[in-house]
Amino acid sequence: xxxxxxxxxxxxxxxxxxxxxxxxxxxxxxxxxxxxxxxxxxxxxxxxxxxxxxxxxxxxxxxxxxxxxxxxxxxxxxxxxxxxxxxxxxxxxxxxxxxxxxxxxxxxxxxxxxxxxxxxxxxxxxxxxxxxxxxxxxxxxxxxxxxxxxxxxxxxxxxxxxxxxxxxxxxxxxxxxxxxxxxxxxxxxxxxxxxxxxxxxxxxxxxxxxxxxxxxxxxxxxxxxxxxxxxxxxxxxxxxxxxxxxxxxxxxxxxxxxxxxxxxxxxxxxxxxxxxxxxxxxxxxxxxxxxxxxxxxxxxx
Amino acid sequence: xxxxxxxxxxxxxxxxxxxxxxxxxxxxxxxxxxxxxxxxxxxxxxxxxxxxxxxxxxxxxxxxxxxxxxxxxxxxxxxxxxxxxxxxxxxxxxxxxxxxxxxxxxxxxxxxxxxxxxxxxxxxxxxxxxxxxxxxxxxxxxxxxxxxxxxxxxxxxxxxxxxxxxxxxxxxxxxxxxxxxxxxxxxxxxxxxxxxxxxxxxxxxxxxxxxxxxxxxxxxxxxxxxxxxxxxxxxxxxxxxxxxxxxxxxxxxxxxxxxxxxxxxxxxxxxxxxxxx
Numbered sequence: 001x002x003x004x005x006x007x008x009x010x011x012x013x014x015x016x017x018x019x020x021x022x023x024x025x026x027x028x029x030x031x032x033x034x035x036x037x038x039x040x041x042x043x044x045x046x047x048x049x050x051x052x053x054x055x056x057x058x059x060x061x062x063x064x065x066x067x068x069x070x071x072x073x074x075x076x077x078x079x080x081x082x083x084x085x086x087x088x089x090x091x092x093x094x095x096x097x098x099x100x101x102x103x104x105x106x107x108x109x110x111x112x113x114x115x116x117x118x119x120x121x122x123x124x125x126x127x128x129x130x131x132x133x134x135x136x137x138x139x140x141x142x143x144x145x146x147x148x149x150x151x152x153x154x155x156x157x158x159x160x161x162x163x164x165x166x167x168x169x170x171x172x173x174x175x176x177x178x179x180x181x182x183x184x185x186x187x188x189x190x191x192x193x194x195x196x197x198x199x200x201x202x203x204x205x206x207x208x209x210x211x212x213x214x215x216x217x218x219x220x221x222x223x224x225x226x227x228x229x230x231x232x233x234x235x236x237x238x239x240x241x242x243x244x245x246x247x248x249x250x251x252x253x254x255x256x257x258x259x260x261x262x263x264x265x266x267x268x269x270x271x272x273x274x275x276x277x278x279x280x281x282x283x284x285x286x287x288x289x290x291x292x293x294x295x296x297x298x299x300x301x
Numbered sequence: 302x303x304x305x306x307x308x309x310x311x312x313x314x315x316x317x318x319x320x321x322x323x324x325x326x327x328x329x330x331x332x333x334x335x336x337x338x339x340x341x342x343x344x345x346x347x348x349x350x351x352x353x354x355x356x357x358x359x360x361x362x363x364x365x366x367x368x369x370x371x372x373x374x375x376x377x378x379x380x381x382x383x384x385x386x387x388x389x390x391x392x393x394x395x396x397x398x399x400x401x402x403x404x405x406x407x408x409x410x411x412x413x414x415x416x417x418x419x420x421x422x423x424x425x426x427x428x429x430x431x432x433x434x435x436x437x438x439x440x441x442x443x444x445x446x447x448x449x450x451x452x453x454x455x456x457x458x459x460x461x462x463x464x465x466x467x468x469x470x471x472x473x474x475x476x477x478x479x480x481x482x483x484x485x486x487x488x489x490x491x492x493x494x495x496x497x498x499x500x501x502x503x504x505x506x507x508x509x510x511x512x513x514x515x516x517x518x519x520x521x522x523x524x525x526x527x528x529x530x531x532x533x534x535x536x537x538x539x540x541x542x543x544x545x546x547x548x549x550x551x552x553x554x555x556x557x558x559x560x561x562x563x564x565x566x567x568x569x570x571x572x573x574x575x576x577x578x
Contacts, residue, residue, distance in 0.1 A: 025542040029566070032304055032540070045544075053559040058535040060545040062378075065349045067537060074544050076558030216351050268538045269344065269351045271306060271394070 002285045003292045004278075006040070006259050008237045009160030009185035011121045013040035013095055013260060016293060017250065017278045020241050020264025021046055021099035021124060021164070022071065024274075026085035027092070033271035036092040038278050040260060044085060046101035046126050049110035051077035055131060056208040061197045066216025066243070067265060068195050070131040070209035073101050078114045086118055095121040097162070101129060105149055109156045116158040123159050125149070128166030128191035130213045140166040140191075143178035150182025160185035162239060165230070168194050172226045173233035180234045188239035188262065189230060190223045215265040217243045224256050231257025231298055245273060247280020257298040304540065305330045306394040311385045312367055318445030320374040321417070322383045323359070324391075329366030331395045337361070337424035338508075338531055338570045341370065341395035342539040345378045353394060354378050355536050355565070357508070359420035359446075360427070371420035371446065397539055398569045401506055401529060406431045409501035411481060412454060413471050413517060414438065415509025419446055421531060425506060426453040432501050434480060438471040438509065471509070472516050481505075481526065505573075507531065515578040528573035534564045541566030549577040 004015040018041040024030055027042045036042060054074025061068045075081070081098075089096045098120050102108035112123060127139035127149055139149045150163050163179040165172065167190035179187050192213025197206040223242020231238045240258030244250050245266035253261045266273035285293060312325040331341070335358055342353030360369035374380050385391060404410055408431050414422040415438040423446055426435055433454035437447055442464040450456045458466030459474035467474035475481055481503050507517050508531035521528030534546035547561040551574070554562045562568065562576070 023538075023543060029538070029540045029542040033306070051558045053561060054544065054547070057545075057547060059547070060352075060535050060537045060543070062350060062352045065351070067351055069537065069543070069545065071544050074547070074557065074559065074561060076556070080558045217348075265351065268543060269353065271538075271540065 002282060002290065004282065004285070006293060006297070008239065008259055009122065009162070011095055011160060015040045015278050015281065016254065016258075016260040017274055017281070018097065018239065018260055018262045019043050019267070019274060020262035021126065022069075023264040023267050026081075027089055030267060030271055030274075034275040036089075036094050038275045039094045041095035041097050041121070042089055042092075043097040043124055043262060044081075044089075044099055045075060046073050046099040046129070047075045047078055047081045047111060048073065048101050048103075049078055049107050049114070051075065051080070058206060058208055061206040061212065063195065063197055063214065063218070065218030066214050067268075068197055068207060068212030068214050069192070070207045070212035072131050072209065073126075073129055075101070078111050082114065082118055086120065090119055097122040097124050099124045099126050099164070101126045101132075103132070105152050108149065108153055112153055112157045120159055122162055122186075123153075123157055124162040124164050124188060125153050126164050126191070128164050128168075130166070130168060130192060130194045130211065131209055137166050137168065140175065141169055143174050146175050146178035147182040150179050150184050154183040162186040162188050164191055165189040166191050167222060167226055167242070173229050176230040176234045176236070180236050184236060186237045186239060187230060187234065188241065190219070190226050190242045193219055193222065215243065217245050219243045220249060220252075224252055227253055227258050228256040244277070245270070247277045247284060250277050250281060251284055251296060254293070254296040255298070255300040259297055303334075304394060304397060306392070307331070308390045308392050311387055311389045311391060313387050314383070314385055316383075317371070318443045321445050322372055322374070324370045324372070324382065324385065326368055326370070326391060326393065327366060328368050328393060328395075331393065332361055332363055332366045332368050335361050335368065335396040336400040337428055338400035338421055339396040339398045340569065341368070341393045342397060343370070343382060344392040344394075345381050347377070347381055350378045350381075352537055353539055354382070355397070355539055357421040357531070358396070358424060360424050373417045394539065397565060399567070401425055401531070401570050404429055404431055404504055404506075407501055408432070409434070409503050411436060411475070411503055411505045413505060413507035413509070415471055415513040416440065418507070418509030418513075418531070421508050422506070423449055426450050436471045436474055436480065438474070438513065439465070470513060470516070472513070472520060475520070481524070503527075505529070511578055518573040518578055521573055529570050530573050530576070531569045532564050532571060532576065533569065536565050539565050550575055551577060
C-alpha cells in the first residue's frame with residue numbers, strides 16, 4: 001500500500017493535490033467532472049468581507065502556453081459564501097481551504113474572524129493578487145508589509161494560516177522569511193506573474209485592466225525555481241503551484257520542496273485534471289516503489 | 302442534464318463564406334441533450350493554445366447524433382479547426398449554457414442574427430413551431446446560411462454595403478420594411494395587402510455583435526416587445542467557475558451577489574431587460 005497523506009500545519013490531507021484559488025470556484029461547477037472526495041483539499045475563490053464586483057471585461061486573454069486574467073477578485077462576500085459555499089463543500093470528504101482577500105488589514109481580519117466558527121480547515125491569505133488597485137499585491141511586495149499583515153491575521157485567526165506569495169518580487173526568499181517571521185503556518189506560491197497583451201489590429205490592450213496575471217504551463221519553470229528557493233529558505237511547509245497540468249508537473253514541485261500542490265489553469269483546459277493528477281502520482285509511486293509520498297518532498301537538492 | 306467532454310469524429314467540413322466554416326461532428330451524447338442557443342467548448346490540438354473556443358451550435362441532428370458548428374476564423378485556434386477534414390477528431394465539451402426559451406405557437410418570432418451571430422438562429426428556425434421571420438445582417442453579398450433559413454422562415458436581409466436587401470444593419474431592415482408593429486400596433490405592409498386585424502405578439506430572439514444587441518434591446522424596450530439576446534464574451538473555463546465572461550445585470554444576481562451574471566453558465570441567452578449592454 002502506498003501512503004499519499006501529507007500534513008500542512010497539523011491538517012492531514014489524503015493526498016497532496018489541491019485546487020488553486022480562483023480557478024475552481026467553490027467546487028460546485030467542477031463536481032460535474034471530478035469526484036471532490038478524491039482531492040486533498042479544495043481551495044476556494046478569494047472571498048472578502050463584502051461583495052466585490054471585480055473588473056470590467058475582457059477579463060482573460062490567451063497567450064503562448066498560458067493565459068492572462070484580470071478578474072479582479074469578484075466575490076459574493078463572506079455572508080453568502082459562509083451560508084452557501086461552505087455547506088456545499090462540507091458534503092465532501094476533502095479539506096476546505098478558504099482564500100481570503102481584502103483591501104485593508106481590517107478587511108482581512110473581518111473575514112478571518114467570521115470564519116473562526118466555520119468548519120474550515122485552513123485559511124489562505126491572498127496578499128499577491130496583481131489585479132486589484134488596493135490590497136492584494138500591495139501587501140505582498142514589501143517584506144515589512146508581509147510580516148505585519150501575517151502577524152495581524154494570525155492574531156485573529158482560529159485556523160492555521162497560509163500566506164500566498166507573489167512572484168512579482170526580486171527575491172522570493174525575503175518574502176517567505178517575512179511570512180515566517182510574522183508567524184505564518186505555511187506559505188503557498190506562486191500567484192500569477194503580471195503580464196500584458198496588446199491587440200496590434202485594434203491597437204488596444206486586450207484586457208480591460210491593461211495588465212493581468214499570467215498562469216499556465218509556460219510559467220512552470222519559474223514556479224518550480226521559486227518553490228525550491230522558498231522551501232530551502234524557511235522551515236514552513238510550502239504549497240507549490242504555477243502551471244501544473246499533469247502528475248509529472250506535480251511531482252516536480254514535490255521534489256523541489258513542496259509539501260502539497262495546487263492545480264489551477266489546467267482545470268480550464270482539462271476539467272478532470274485534478275483527479276488525473278492524484279491518480280498519476282499514485283502510479284508514479286508504484287512504478288518507482290515509493291511507499292510514502294513524503295519521501296518525494298524536497299528530495300532534489 | 303450533464304456536460305460531456307469527448308473526442309468527436311469530424312463528419313465533414315466546408316467553407317461557406319469568407320473565413321466562415323461549417324463543421325459537422327459526430328457527438329451523440331451531446332446531440333441528445335443539446336438545444337438551440339447552447340454552445341460547445343472546442344479544444345485545439347496545439348497545446349500552446351490552452352483555452353477552449355466557445356462556438357455556438359448551428360444545427361442538431363438528433364437522429365444521427367451529429368452537431369453542426371459554423372464559425373469564423375478569428376485567430377490561430379479557429380484556423381486549426383478550419384483544417385479539420387472527415388475522419389479527423391476534435392475534442393469538445395458540452396452542451397454548455399442555457400439556450401433560447403420555448404416560444405408559444407401563437408407568437409410571431411423574429412430570429413435576428415448579425416454576422417457570425419447568424420448560425421445559432423438556424424436551429425431555432427428549424428425547431429420553433431410558430432410564425433417566423435429571420436432578419437439576417439451581413440457585411441456584403443456573401444450570404445452564408447441564408448438559403449438554409451428559407452424552408453423555415455420568411456427571410457429578410459440587410460447588408461452593410463447595401464449589395465443585397467436593406468443597406469445597413471438588421472434594425473435598419475426591421476424599420477425600413479416595417480416588420481415589427483409600431484408602438485400604435487400598426488404594421489407597414491406592401492400596398493394592396495390587407496392589414497392583419499391582430500398581428501401575433503412579436504418576440505425577438507437575437508445573436509450578434511454587442512452594438513446590434515444594444516440597439517435591439519432599446520428597440521424592444523421602447524415597444525414593450527419580449528426580447529432575448531445571446532451574448533458573447535472572452536471565456537476561460539466555459540462552465541461558470543472562473544468568472545471571466547460576466548455581463549452586467551440590472552439587479553443583484555443570486556449567484557454572484559453583485560450585478561454580474563456568468564455568460565457561459567447563466568447565459569449565453571438573457572432576457573434583454575435583465576442585462577446592461
